[in-house]
Amino acid sequence: MDASCLKYALTDEERRQFNEQGYLIIENALSPEQVTELTTEFDRIYEDKLAEGHDSRTALFYPNFIPDADAFQNLVDYEKVLPKVWGLLGWNIYLYHAHMIATPPNGKPKDNGTFGWHQDSGRVNVEMESHPRPRLSLKVAYFLSDVSEPDRGNFWIVPGSHLNDNLQMPADRQGQPEGAIPVCVKPGTAVFFDRRLWHAGTPNWSELTRKVLFYGYGYRWIRTKDDMTVQHLWERSDPIRRQLLGAGVNCNGHYSPTDADVPLRVWLKEHQPELVR
Template sequence: MDKSCLQYGLTEEERKTFDETGYLILENVLSEEHVAKLTEIVDGIYEEGVSNGHDPTKALFHPNFIPDHPEFLKLVDYEKVLPKVWGILGWNIYLYHCHLIVTPPTGQPKNYDKPFPWHQDSGRVNQEIESHPRPRLSLKVAYFLSDISEPDRGNFYIVPNSHLTDDIDIPTVGQIPGAIPVCVKPGTAVFFDRRLWHAASTNWSDITRKVLFYGYGYRWIKTKDDMTVQSLWDQCTPIQRQLLGDCVNANGYYTPTDADVPLRVWLREHAPEQSKGAATIDS
């Protein structure tokens, strides 16, 4: 990994924003050319899904997409994003979950009276871990490939500052007070804490919404989908291998050695202050 990536490290202002609101929006993370290339690949995946029987009026949820194309692998340790991820979570991380979503127009009339599917990520974690507030554990980075700079385009909705709230009142009619649509342009990356209350919405526009989601969490968390990224390890750099779940042995997820976490080794050399943190066991 080139040390030039350190110029994209998490700033104190970004840390404050993420800690206080539960999310962070960064524009122009992907160039127009990069967006076009990724869009072409995603369109191919969507068309294949439709040819295999997917209903073209419904959203395509496609997990485990990293093996589908080398361009997806490149984003796993993308220089403009990964430094901000380790700035929030630390170095003992990997990609525990990924999915892309293509949301075509439905042709349905607008209906804000029906509540959206509000949730925090991680399912049973939210019922079975005894703590308040719930632990962060992971975050997602969403790369937006289509223009959803206006509402009604299948935007994902969030309740800012809700990530430290374990329970939230979801009305039977209408939406949660304070909820807002995430309105962004192509090439934008949105980071959000897994605890942030959020929901998908219907695409009432004539624009197809396309998003890539990369979920980063601590290495001792199990994958959330049936990821087959092990087949890519031989073509990966050491840090990419860590981010795709490689490990010397099972104990290395809990008490990592240098061989388990080459990201920490790299940080010791190039950014020593970032190689420390809460998890400092070296053996």
Template sequence: MNPSSLKYALTEEERRTFNETGYLIIEDALSAAQVADLTEQFDRIYDGKIEGGHDPKTALFYPNFIPDHDVFLDLVDYEKVLPKVWGLLGWNIYLYHAHMIATPPSGQAKNDATFGWHQDSGRVNMEIETHPRPRLSLKVAYFLSDVSEADRGNFWIVPGSHFMDTMPLPEDRQGQPEGAIPVRVKPGTAVFFDRRLWHAGTPNWSDMTRKVLFYGYGYRWIRTKDDMTVQHLWERSDPIRRQLLGAGVNCNGHYTPTDEDVPLRGWLKEHQPEMVLR
């Protein structure tokens, strides 16, 4: 990790925004060249899935894409983003989940049916007995297509809803919850969101395909949410990237980590010591 990455450290304004609203938008996180390279590999995978039988009229949810190309691997510890992740979660973190989503045009007339509102993490939301529920993880969504206009399969959110354990929905299943808004961003934008934030995917009523990469970061004692077949990448990764890819000394190190388990902690002690308070 190059110390120059600290110029992208989480600011107090960004921390306040994320803590209060549950999300944070970073425009131009990716350069035009990065968007082009990522889109090329995204399209290669997407086209291959269609050739393999995936219905081109339905959304593609494809997890465990990190091993498919180094352009995806390089975002795991991306200098413009990772400092903000550790700024929010701390140093005992790794990439526990990653998936790409392609949302093609629905071919359907626009309607006002209630979207599929949810919080991430499934059973966690039923089995942890706290209020509000704990943050535990966050996702970074890299947008490769232009969703700056409405009806393009936009990601919808209810700002501030990460403190709510339930989300009141219209009884007739028409319309969206109070305060719901679409996230409208340009290609190259990174959107951070708390796993507890109530959000929903939506139909794509445009004539373009929405393309997004999701990187989920959580604490190292959380199990992976997909296969994450990245172990073969450890040998050619530097220590911090290995940590983010799930490497460690032993199982206990996920709960009581040594310096060898969490090289990010050692790096922060040297370069950003205020992040290592315990």
């Protein structure tokens, strides 16, 4: 990894924003050329799924897309993003979850129904004995389509709600929780969010198809949430990318890692020693 990536290191203001609000927006994280390349690969997969019988009127949730294109793999350790990820989570991390979502126009009249609000990680939110619940992981969402206006299938959030174990919903299931806002961003934007942040996907009432890539980073002792069939990529990846794709020496190395398990720690000892403990 080139040390030039450190110019994108997490700033004190970005840390404060993420810790207090549960999310962070990085505009122009992707260049127009990257957006074009990624969109081409995204569209290829989407068209294949439609040809296989996916209903064009419903959202496509497609996990384990990383092996499908070099452009997707290059975001695993992307220089403008990974330094902020390790700045928030530390060095004992990997990509435990990845999925792409295409949300086409739903062709229905807009309504005021309450969205499907949730925190990520399923049973973790029931079985962890702590308050607030532990962070454990975060996601980076790369937006390829223009969702700079509402009603385009926007991702909705309640800022600051990552520290709340419950979220009060409207009693009549009409409208959204207090403080809820749509995330309105342009193509090329990366949105980081804490897995505990209460959020919701929404209907797409526009004429545009919403296209997003989600990269989920968590601690290496967390099991993958998808099949993550990336092992064949290890041989042609550099050491840090191999770590992020789940490689390691043995199972114990997920809990008591050696330098061979976590080359990111070795690299940080040289370049950002204040982050190594």
